[in-house]
Amino acid sequence: NAGVTQTPKFQVLKTGQSMTLQCAQDMNHEYMSWYRQDPGMGLRLIHYSVGAGITDQGEVPNGYNVSRSTTEDFPLRLLSAAPSQTSVYFCASSPSLANEQFFGPGTRLTVL
Amino acid sequence: AQSVTQLDSQVPVFEEAPVELRCNYSSSVSVYLFWYVQYPNQGLQLLLKYLSGSTLVESINGFEAEFNKSQTSFHLRKPSVHISDTAEYFCAVSSGGFKTIFGAGTRLFVKA
Numbered sequence: 001n002a003g004v005t006q007t008p009k010f011q012v013l014k015t016g017q018s019m020t021l022q023c024a025q026d027m028n029h030e031y032m033s034w035y036r037q038d039p040g041m042g043l044r045l046i047h048y049s050v051g052a053g054i055t056d057q058g059e060v061p062n063g064y065n066v067s068r069s070t071t072e073d074f075p076l077r078l079l080s081a082a083p084s085q086t087s088v089y090f091c092a093s094s095p096s097l098a099n100e101q102f103f104g105p106g107t108r109l110t111v112l
Numbered sequence: 113a114q115s116v117t118q119l120d121s122q123v124p125v126f127e128e129a130p131v132e133l134r135c136n137y138s139s140s141v142s143v144y145l146f147w148y149v150q151y152p153n154q155g156l157q158l159l160l161k162y163l164s165g166s167t168l169v170e171s172i173n174g175f176e177a178e179f180n181k182s183q184t185s186f187h188l189r190k191p192s193v194h195i196s197d198t199a200e201y202f203c204a205v206s207s208g209g210f211k212t213i214f215g216a217g218t219r220l221f222v223k224a
Binding site for chain 2: 045090
């Protein structure tokens with residue numbers, strides 16, 4: 001049981017480039033989410049999904065897209081990277097609304 | 113709207129001393145409450161949670177938290193800390209929708 005996996009671990013982009021952060025879970029969880037972590041601001045929800053084919057926006061969705069074609073995968077796309085998107089990104093999954101979230105190890109992204 | 117306030121950004125404490133990390137929340141409906149711990153360069157892990165029932169909840173490594181509905185608080189306590197407890201601690205609130213709100217975090221430094 002690998003839990004929640006994220007790739008890559010580190011990434012450096014130039015302003016305007018696009019990329020996809022990958023997230024996968026093998027626990028058959030319906031709920032998945034993407035957060036960004038910035039110093040002094042805790043975790044802020046970017047997008048989330050309550051099942052395959054269903055996604056919704058969180059607190060800070062601008063500049064990011066998601067899709068959920070399978071239960072296992074929930075990729076996050078940066079459309080045109082900006083320095084303000086420099087952050088650590090965490091993917092999480094949960095079996096239900098009232099349960100804990102299981103977090104991946106994170107992706108540290110730097111946009112120059 | 114929900115919000116979470118962690119009242120201390122950093123808490124230094126000597127080894128074997130007691131510690132309290134404070135968390136207050138605002139919500140107009142019933143809530144689920146969580147404490148997560150993040151060790152350096154890792155994702156978040158669940159420490160303990162309150163869903164319903166007894167207002168005092170405990171973790172396997174000696175932490176406990178008490179849900180106080182009248183004061184809208186969920187403070188985390190440990191009677192005797194270890195060096196290995198050095199980490200960042202996040203309080204989180206969910207009110208049934210999938211949008212979990214995290215506090216800004218409290219860095220606990222345990223000194224020898």
